[in-house]
Amino acid sequence: MINKWRIEETKFSEKTSGKHEALMTLGNGYMGIRAGFEEDYAGQCRGFFIAGTYNKAGLNEVTELPNIADVTAFDIIIDNERFSLLMGKVHEYSFALDMKTGELKRELIWENSGNKRFKMIFRRYVSLENRHLVCSKISIEALDEGAEVKIKSGIDARQTNSGVQHFYEIEKRVYEDKFMQYIQRTTESSVDIYLNTFLKVKPDFNKSFTIERRKLLEEISGIIRKKEILEIEKISLVYTSLDKEFNAENTDIGLYSLEKIKELENSTYDELFQKSSQSWKDFWEKSEIKIKSSDEFDSLAVNFSLYHMQIMTPFHDNRFSIAAKGLTGEGYKGHVFWDTEIFMLPFFLYTNPKTARQLLEYRYINLDEAKKKAVSKNFRGALFPWESAFDGKEETPEFAAINIKTGKANRVWSAEKEIHIVADIAYAVIEYFHVSGDSEFMKSMGLEILAECGKFWVSKAETDPETGKYVIKDVIGPDEYTEHIDNNTYTNYMAEYTVSRTVELFEKLKSTDNGLYLKLSEKLGLDKELPLFKDFTQKIYLPKPDKNGIIPQDDTFLSKKIIDIGKYVESDSKQGILKDYTRDEVVDMQVLKQADLVMFLYLFKDKFNSEIIRKNWYYYESKTIHDSSLSMAIHAITALYFGEKDIAYKCFQKACLIDLGSNPNSSNDGIHAASLGAVWLACIKGFGGVSENNGVLSINPLLPDVWEELEFPLVFRGKGLRVKTCKEYTELTSKSDDILEVYINGKKYELKDYLKISY
Numbered sequence: 001m002i003n004k005w006r007i008e009e010t011k012f013s014e015k016t017s018g019k020h021e022a023l024m025t026l027g028n029g030y031m032g033i034r035a036g037f038e039e040d041y042a043g044q045c046r047g048f049f050i051a052g053t054y055n056k057a058g059l060n061e062v063t064e065l066p067n068i069a070d071v072t073a074f075d076i077i078i079d080n081e082r083f084s085l086l087m088g089k090v091h092e093y094s095f096a097l098d099m100k101t102g103e104l105k106r107e108l109i110w111e112n113s114g115n116k117r118f119k120m121i122f123r124r125y126v127s128l129e130n131r132h133l134v135c136s137k138i139s140i141e142a143l144d145e146g147a148e149v150k151i152k153s154g155i156d157a158r159q160t161n162s163g164v165q166h167f168y169e170i171e172k173r174v175y176e177d178k179f180m181q182y183i184q185r186t187t188e189s190s191v192d193i194y195l196n197t198f199l200k201v202k203p204d205f206n207k208s209f210t211i212e213r214r215k216l217l218e219e220i221s222g223i224i225r226k227k228e229i230l231e232i233e234k235i236s237l238v239y240t241s242l243d244k245e246f247n248a249e250n251t252d253i254g255l256y257s258l259e260k261i262k263e264l265e266n267s268t269y270d271e272l273f274q275k276s277s278q279s280w281k282d283f284w285e286k287s288e289i290k291i292k293s294s295d296e297f298d299s300l301a302v303n304f305s306l307y308h309m310q311i312m313t314p315f316h317d318n319r320f321s322i323a324a325k326g327l328t329g330e331g332y333k334g335h336v337f338w339d340t341e342i343f344m345l346p347f348f349l350y351t352n353p354k355t356a357r358q359l360l361e362y363r364y365i366n367l368d369e370a371k372k373k374a375v376s377k378n379f380r381g382a383l384f385p386w387e388s389a390f391d392g393k394e395e396t397p398e399f400a401a402i403n404i405k406t407g408k409a410n411r412v413w414s415a416e417k418e419i420h421i422v423a424d425i426a427y428a429v430i431e432y433f434h435v436s437g438d439s440e441f442m443k444s445m446g447l448e449i450l451a452e453c454g455k456f457w458v459s460k461a462e463t464d465p466e467t468g469k470y471v472i473k474d475v476i477g478p479d480e481y482t483e484h485i486d487n488n489t490y491t492n493y494m495a496e497y498t499v500s501r502t503v504e505l506f507e508k509l510k511s512t513d514n515g516l517y518l519k520l521s522e523k524l525g526l527d528k529e530l531p532l533f534k535d536f537t538q539k540i541y542l543p544k545p546d547k548n549g550i551i552p553q554d555d556t557f558l559s560k561k562i563i564d565i566g567k568y569v570e571s572d573s574k575q576g577i578l579k580d581y582t583r584d585e586v587v588d589m590q591v592l593k594q595a596d597l598v599m600f601l602y603l604f605k606d607k608f609n610s611e612i613i614r615k616n617w618y619y620y621e622s623k624t625i626h627d628s629s630l631s632m633a634i635h636a637i638t639a640l641y642f643g644e645k646d647i648a649y650k651c652f653q654k655a656c657l658i659d660l661g662s663n664p665n666s667s668n669d670g671i672h673a674a675s676l677g678a679v680w681l682a683c684i685k686g687f688g689g690v691s692e693n694n695g696v697l698s699i700n701p702l703l704p705d706v707w708e709e710l711e712f713p714l715v716f717r718g719k720g721l722r723v724k725t726c727k728e729y730t731e732l733t734s735k736s737d738d739i740l741e742v743y744i745n746g747k748k749y750e751l752k753d754y755l756k757i758s759y
Helices: 014-023 253-263 269-287 296-312 339-349 353-365 367-376 420-436 439-460 489-512 514-524 526-539 566-570 583-587 597-603 610-621 632-640 645-660 673-687
Strands: 006-009 031-033 048-050 074-078 089-098 103-111 117-126 133-142 147-156 167-175 179-186 192-202 206-212 215-224 229-240 290-293 399-402 409-411 690-693 696-699 707-716 719-726 729-734 740-744 747-751 754-758
Touching: 006 014, 006 296, 014 645, 031 117, 074 133, 117 269, 133 147, 133 215, 133 269, 147 179, 147 192, 147 229, 167 215, 179 215, 179 253, 192 215, 192 253, 215 229, 229 253, 229 269, 269 296, 290 296, 296 339, 296 645, 296 673, 339 353, 339 420, 339 673, 353 367, 353 420, 353 439, 367 439, 420 439, 420 489, 420 690, 439 489, 439 514, 439 526, 489 514, 489 526, 489 597, 514 526, 597 610, 597 632, 610 632, 632 645, 632 673, 645 673, 673 690, 673 707, 729 740, 747 754
Parallel strands: 696 740
Antiparallel strands: 006 089, 031 048, 074 147, 089 103, 103 117, 117 133, 133 229, 147 215, 167 179, 179 192, 192 229, 206 215, 290 707, 399 409, 690 696, 707 719, 719 729, 729 754, 740 747
């Protein structure tokens, strides 16, 4: 029986530990803590990540999000036997994440080698109410007879990123025979981490403290009688020198954090949990998507997506953005990709526009670095990094995996060739303005981002001597199996769209606020640039359907060799094709890792009729292995453009299984953040039919047959509303009295507080 609010494991297995550590990660956007067990196991990967604390450990290393000191481990010894699920017998077992409250809970009955049984309950949460707070609680009940218990826990700074140590130890101390404090500093970026913790034990046990190399521990010991319950609560706080509250003043953060942990001395796990639970309740009331369906898995998958979108997003600081693995693991080094703007930002744009703006502010803050990168590659304007961290510099490694045939490392071309990220960011800026109507952002940041992106595209384009058209050569589009191509359709159309919209926005500004226009014109050189922008939009080559209705993905794709990709599509092993062919060989085939031309159709559905979309969907789907987690949900949405709701639903469910499927190793390095954003896209922009056209809301629902009803929240142009749609009607409600123009199934309506359209 599926519980749409629970991710649960009912049988312990070391084989799935890495996956569940990621799936059941706790967090709040400031921090993320993987769901490692309190006791240690071989292969277990503890992870405690704080947004923005990037560090580069050495000359041959890449900047990454470091794994900070752990506060979740407990070493439990009962009658001189170390507690482990690999020893003794486990009679009952449940390990679950309650996504509704953000609590991780493990319950079991363990029998030791002396045939004594103990009921054990482990609880943990990261507070959504206080972003610095982590709490744990353990209870041990002796079911058969008394036992001697020894437990050690504290702060363990022996953590690494796959063997790489990112920290110096600065100080470790015990205050007032209770409060443990550990201070560590990143080796290159000099970010200080302040960890404070204490234990509360009932009944009273003997206690002592030990200081080891990179460890600070408290040991408790005593006897529990039959039916007696030992309870241990652990309350921890973490702060960093990056925290904005310390920027404006010369605060002794160690002293400050120590005082804060002392303030919690009389607080209990449950009291603090209630505050965090209330914050989760508030989140779900504003964000929950309700699906009435015969298959509860869909609701589980959507809740899982929303839960992780909430815990991975740094709401507290616009200097940080969302990493490709969120805060759930070491995958992709904690770097930020185009995933954020295209796959994740829309969720916030339509539910929490303040956060969407903040994510775009991250790009504005790092605009100068993007301009420097453009200059280094002999372009003008802004060339945003393919992989970004704290300071906006390019973080993409130059080389990656070893080529199976040559034995040499494969060159990673993404930093130089996946330039579509420039248009992706510009597209997100434009969509943000259309949906939010935030003119202040555009005037202070957005227009400048667009202008610098426009300058880049003008400088990147070349003139084709035969046609006189501008062409964009030697790029990689969204599909990463297709390298060094000319005139990628996605890239060319995205470049044209962003440059043409930039021209329109500046022309509108000139007529409405000429003073600001003149100010920006002087700063950005608009008198020179806008004519170049207009020339670009008029001459850029935009591929069109051929005589068979197929749009070429690039200049050469349709002429490449076609192979049978069936075994790679059906395989659970990602990138299996690279075991049979080199990357250079794959480049010369009609083989796609992910949606590329279909990605273009997703964003530009109004450019072509449904028949053209249908033909291209089927053509390119047959060439797509879906080795990228970004792919399936986009194919689902695009199938709905030509009415194929059954196919769309199958693709949607496959997208939901990227993290939640049966593959035991699918998420070891962290969840697939963009895929989770794409699940929301498939629900709302797909089945919910939500779109916008130049600031006008459109809703054209098409539900799968197994869904009786879909209900979801939206914020559009500052107006909050709830949309409920089923096969009989679509209903919109709002608490705002503002009038909103909305198109439902192509017909124009005005919404004030309530609107119901029956079919």
